[in-house]
Amino acid sequence: MAELTPKTPAASPPRGRSEPAWGGPAPTQPGARLLVVDDNKVNRLLLARSLELQGHRATLAENGRVALEMLRRDAYDLLLLDIEMPEMDGFQVLEQLKADRQLRDLPVIVTSSLEGVANVVRCIELGAEDYLPKPVNPVLLKARIGASLEKKRLRDQQKEMVRRFATSEVAQDLQQSGFTLGGRRVQGSVMFSDIRGFTALVESQPPEETIELLNTYYTLMFDAISGHGGVVNQMIGDGLMAIFGAPLALADHCAAAVRAALEMIEMIELLNAERSAEGKPAIAIGIGIATGEMVAGYTGTQTRATYTCIGDTVNLAARLEAHTKVAQRAILIDDATRSALGERFAVDALGAVPFKGKAAPVEVFAVAPGRAG
């Protein structure tokens, strides 16, 4: 018989995939990493061969239990799953994958010679991307794998975008509970911060320098806030709003917010040392923190939404931040925050202050920088 088939694997992946410009997850080129699960050795070897000829790397498992262990240990781009297997069959694998937050997005293509539409329907309902009858047609297999990997790439890209433009906490919350507009009541601490005399500063320097300053400022503030478990959810000009205790609950959120505030002040002092060496004016920030119940959730529309918190606590934090100018103190907190701190931080009672929108005057306390206990 004539020599028919070249034995070197075809090097081209199913589709041209290029690394996203913004540096997304590791690209799957040159080939994807696939796990083949089949209790039958002939089927396993043949599927692996088909995949290798397509330029992919195939790892083999002989039943569902072994496959799950491997999936939890190593990362794979796609799973080729048989149904009829001893120990743990394909349906059980699909169920376990669906319940596993780490694995539920893994694309699965079922390859089976199980007969009956009901079985196909059951696989798709359990989350399988596709169903290919055995013996598997290699051309069809290639097309289905290409489509599945492309979908996975888009999904990974989307996840990366959420990670980048939301915070990791919001991204995690979104992944866990999905996106729904609407809020829930949470206990937390809210922080507002902005740069004192920023408008005058903007007018006195070239716009490029202002942008550079803002970028440095935000980088330092984000680090200080997220380092203590807070989430920056709004940036407006030189101001920012951060939440401690939502979307994920945070133990001791009052102390976390105050520690973050002290670190922010410290960062600004370091920045000022650099600025003065360059002959630039120092900057100062004011921070207000209030604690209590608030409504946290996604507000906006189905297509554009933001995670935020609203309520009296939020308004009070904003008022306290504005009051730092009057009080000439960098960090102001409300009574609820102070009570939760106990003796851990040095605070000065500034007395009751009447705030706009508040029926009764509010007790205000200043946290003394550098005197954290």
Next chain:
Amino acid sequence: MDAPAIDRATFTELQEAAGIEFVAELVDTFLEDAPALIGELRSARAAADADRFRRAAHSLKSNSHTFGASALGALARELELKGLDAEPARDVAAIDALDAAYTQAAAELKALRHG
């Protein structure tokens, strides 16, 4: 000789897709595994273990179709879909027939494996 046990078109297609040498190895694997699967059918029948019986028949069916062993595949499929018979002797007879079909398919595969 009777009708061929191996459908030549299917077998050639497999060789074209996966490579002649690879298919030769695959045939060897099948010839190693299939007798054990037939043994599994017999012991599952003896133990009246419906799951094992169905799985063994299912595997034999699947592999038969891969190599174009149509008659063997049809017999295996029948056992898979029907499951254990209320009358064990009928299953034993069916397994004997399947065994004979396998012997014929195996002989042809051996002859075909190197092209």
